[in-house]
Every structure is written in structure tokens, then in C-alpha cells.
Amino acid sequence: MFSxxxxHRHDVLIAAIGLLGGLFLWVLGLHMQGDRPFVAPWVSLLPLAVVSGLELVRRNAPQAALVIGTLALVADQFTVGNLATVLMFTDLMYAAVLYGTPSAARRIPVTTFLITVAVTIGFLTWFRNPQALLIGVVTGMVSFLPAITGVSVRNHRDAAEAALLRADQTALLAEMDRTQAVTAERARMARELHDMVANHLSAIAIHSTAALSIDEPDTSREALGVIRENSVDGLAEMRRLIGLLRTGGANPEPSTSPTLASLDALIGQARTNAAASGLTCVFEDVRDERGPLPAPVELAAYRIVQESLTNALKHAAPGPVVVRLGWAGPLLAVEVSSVFGDRAGPRAPGSGAGLVGMRERVVLLGGAIEAGPVRTGDGPMIWRVRAELPVAEGNVRA
Known part of the structure; x- marks a missing residue:
């Protein structure tokens, strides 16, 4: 069916050049053959006009154009003939393979090859003269050669389109990887920033509120001391993070990252910050083996303790805050518990980002974490954070 x-403008150009060229040959009297049933020269213009018109639909209806063009070429053999008609037919054969369906592109070359062989054998049998081979050669040049050329061009075109598609897919995957990498890095920096600063700012907020609400010189002096200490420590942590950002973060974790060996200092600072709230911080390390662990594991454990102490400072009722390190089989167990309930006095608001950050750290290491209120025996309800972290290097995914 015709479309x-x-x-296409190129098809219009081919049709116009073919028609004008055929008319020019006809005016000059250059014909391909004589002694035909229709010897009147003007009759050869009819196949010429049909084939040139078919050039206009060589892309939109290539197979229909080839069928009608074949009939026109056969009709041309009963006239004096026109070279332009034959040349345009070869283009129709080429276009049928190039722009036709995949099945047609496979079928046409085979069909034209068989036709060429059959014509060659047939004329050799008929004329019994080696010169009959020339008819087979011409038939192959008019039908089989354009079909093979179309196959070659189509294969190159399909290969180029496939390569372009793969390039686009590769670029898309690269962009997705880049976006995921940027998102992961931003999340990591957000966790670092929150864990480093929240503890100090929470202590500053609580003690500044106490200094403003309790009009006692000793209390105000003590609160100002805690505020100054946390301000200096927080500024140092911020400078460390800024230095990491400026150096490009070549390593997943900087060499100056805190480790489990720094927990004593962290808990000592927490004792100072929490004293005014009636909290007492206790550190229990019940591990049999206390050798160095992978840096991401030590950093995650440190940050979990740090964030848990910050939450205790914000929300825990007066009582003990127990930090415990131990082994749960091959896993490092980190547990922080505090009294669950309301307390009097100033409190710092929370956003919930700390718990999210702790879960992200544990998931990246392939561990497990639980946080929530639990009851132990007849004692008060406690808030417990417990994380179990794999210590094998192969389990670390960040």
C-alpha cells in the first residue's frame, strides 16, 4: 500500500533528475534496443514516467514501488528502451531493501540471486552460446547488485543506530551513577555534620536556657563554662569537616575520624554537659578482645554513641546513661540506655534526623539497629539504642 x-526532498530530486535525464536521452534518440513490438520511441516514455513517479514513494512504500517498478521494467523491454528507466529501477531495488521491512530486506537479495541464476541458466540453454552469460551479468547488475548494496548499507545503519543507543544508555547510566554518588556523598556529609554539631549545640542550648532561667552567679558561671567548651569543640569539629570538603574527600573516611579509643573523652564531656540535668554517664566495655576494627565500623560505633548521648541530654529523665560495648557473636554490639520519661528543666528540641542518620550508618555496614523504650524487670522504663555491626572488611559497603 502506498503512503x-x-x-522526501531527496526522492523528489532523484525523480526529477531521472525523468529529465530520460527525456534528454529520448530527444537525442539514444535507445537501448531496437526491433521491439512497440517501436515507436514515445512508447518508452510511459515506463519512464511510471518509474520516475515511483521514486517519490521509494521511502514511504518501498515494496509496492518495487513491485510496480518491476512491471514497468518488463514493459520497457517491449519498447526501444530507456537507460534512465533501468537506472531508476536499480534505485527502487536498493530502496526496497534499505527502507523496507526486515523480512523484505532478507528475502529480496535471495530472490534476486535466484532470478539471476535462473536467467543465466535459461538463456545459456536457449542460445547455447557463452555470450548468453552477459544477459545473466546484466540481470545481476540490475537486481542482485542493488539488493546486496542495500543490505550492506542497512546493516551499517542498524549498527550505527545500535551504537548510538548503547552510547545513550551508557550516558544515562553514568548520569544515574553520578547522581547516586552525589546523593550518597551529601547524605554522608549530612550525617557527619549532624553528628558532630548536634551534641555541642544541644549542650549549648540547654545550658544557655538554664543560665537565663536561673538567676544564680555560680549556676550561670558553670553554664557559661560548658557553653564555651562546647563552642570550642564544635568549632574544631566544623573546621575538620571543612578541611575534608576542601581536600576533595579522597578517602571514604578521613584519617582523623574519631575511633572507639576516643569514647572515654566523649563520655567525659557528656558527663560535664549532663550533670546539670541529673544524668550520670557510665561507660562499660565488656569486650574480651579490644584490637583495632575497620575504620568505618569504629566511626559508626562512635557516632551512634555520640548521637545517643545527645538524645539522652535532650530527652532522658534523671538517672544513669549507660554506654556498653560488647560482642554478639562476630558482631560488635553498641548499646546506650537511659531512663525514659519526662524531666523538669530546660530541654532542647529534636528533629529525628539523628535516628535516621544512625540507621543509615548501620545499613551501609550491613548491620542491624533498634531504638525504643523497653522495660527491664521491676525498674523504670528505659530508652535503649542497640546496634550490631559486622566487623569483617567484606561487609563494609561504604
Whole structure:
């Protein structure tokens, strides 16, 4: 079936050149053959006009154009003939393979090859003269050669389109990887920033509120001391993070990252910050073996303790805050518990980002974490954070 889409400008150009060229040959009297049933020269213009018109639909209806063009070429053999008609037919054969369906592109070369062989054998049998081979050669040049050329061009075109598609897919995957990497890095920096600063700012907020609400010189002096200490420590942590950002973060974790060996200092600072709230911090390390662990594991354990102490400072009722390190089989167990309930006095608001950050750290290491209120025996309800972290290097995914 013909398509009524607008012809491509190249097809219009081919049709115009073919028609004008054929008319020029006809005016000059240059014919391909004589002694034909229709010897009147003007009759050869009819196949010429049909084939040139078919050039306009060589892209939109290539197979229909080839069928009608074949009939026109056969009709041309009963006239004096026109070279332009034959040349345009070869283009129709080429276009049928190049722009036709995949099945047609496979079928046409085989069909034209068989036709060429059959014509060659047939004329050799008929004329019994080696010169009959020339008819087979011409038939192959008019039909089989354009079909093979179309196959070659189509294969190159399909290969180029496939390569372009793969390039686009590769670029898309690269962009997705880049976006995921940027998102992961931003999340890591957000966790670092929150864990480093929240503890100090929470202590500053609580003690500044106490200094403003309790009009006692000793209390105000003590609160100002805690505020100054946390301000200096927080500034140092911020400078460390800024230095990491400026150096490009070549390593997943900087060499100056805190480790489990720094927990004593962290808990000592927490004792100072929490004293005014009636909290007492206790550190229990019940591990049999206390050798160095992978840096991401030590950093995650440190940050979990740090964030848990910060939450205790914000929300825990007066009582002990127990930090415990131990082994749960091959896993490092980190547990922080505090009294669950309301307390009097100033409190710092929370956003919930700390718990999210702790879960992200544990998931990246392939561990497990639980946080929530639990009851132990007849004692008060406690808030417990417990994380179990794999210490094998192969389990670390960040």
C-alpha cells in the first residue's frame, strides 16, 4: 500500500533528475534496443514516467514501488528502451531493501540471486552460446547488485543506530551513577555534620536556657563554662569537616575520624554537659578482645554513641546513661540506655534526623539497629539504642 506522506526532498530530486535525464536521452534518440513490438520511441516514455513517479514513494512504500517498478521494467523491454528507466529501477531495488521491512530486506537479495541464476541458466540453454552469460551479468547488475548494496548499507545503519543507543544508555547510566554518588556523598556529609554539631549545640542550648532561667552567679558561671567548651569543640569539629570538603574527600573516611579509643573523652564531656540535668554517664566495655576494627565500623560505633548521648541530654529523665560495648557473636554490639520519661528543666528540641542518620550508618555496614523504650524487670522504663555491626572488611559497603 502506498503512503500519502510527503515525499522526501531527496526522492523528489532523484525523480526529477531521472525523468529529465530520460527525456534528454529520448530527444537525442539514444535507445537501448531496437526491433521491439512497440517501436515507436514515445512508447518508452510511459515506463519512464511510471518509474520516475515511483521514486517519490521509494521511502514511504518501498515494496509496492518495487513491485510496480518491476512491471514497468518488463514493459520497457517491449519498447526501444530507456537507460534512465533501468537506472531508476536499480534505485527502487536498493530502496526496497534499505527502507523496507526486515523480512523484505532478507528475502529480496535471495530472490534476486535466484532470478539471476535462473536467467543465466535459461538463456545459456536457449542460445547455447557463452555470450548468453552477459544477459545473466546484466540481470545481476540490475537486481542482485542493488539488493546486496542495500543490505550492506542497512546493516551499517542498524549498527550505527545500535551504537548510538548503547552510547545513550551508557550516558544515562553514568548520569544515574553520578547522581547516586552525589546523593550518597551529601547524605554522608549530612550525617557527619549532624553528628558532630548536634551534641555541642544541644549542650549549648540547654545550658544557655538554664543560665537565663536561673538567676544564680555560680549556676550561670558553670553554664557559661560548658557553653564555651562546647563552642570550642564544635568549632574544631566544623573546621575538620571543612578541611575534608576542601581536600576533595579522597578517602571514604578521613584519617582523623574519631575511633572507639576516643569514647572515654566523649563520655567525659557528656558527663560535664549532663550533670546539670541529673544524668550520670557510665561507660562499660565488656569486650574480651579490644584490637583495632575497620575504620568505618569504629566511626559508626562512635557516632551512634555520640548521637545517643545527645538524645539522652535532650530527652532522658534523671538517672544513669549507660554506654556498653560488647560482642554478639562476630558482631560488635553498641548499646546506650537511659531512663525514659519526662524531666523538669530546660530541654532542647529534636528533629529525628539523628535516628535516621544512625540507621543509615548501620545499613551501609550491613548491620542491624533498634531504638525504643523497653522495660527491664521491676525498674523504670528505659530508652535503649542497640546496634550490631559486622566487623569483617567484606561487609563494609561504604
Amino acid at each position: 500519502f506522506a510527503r515525499p
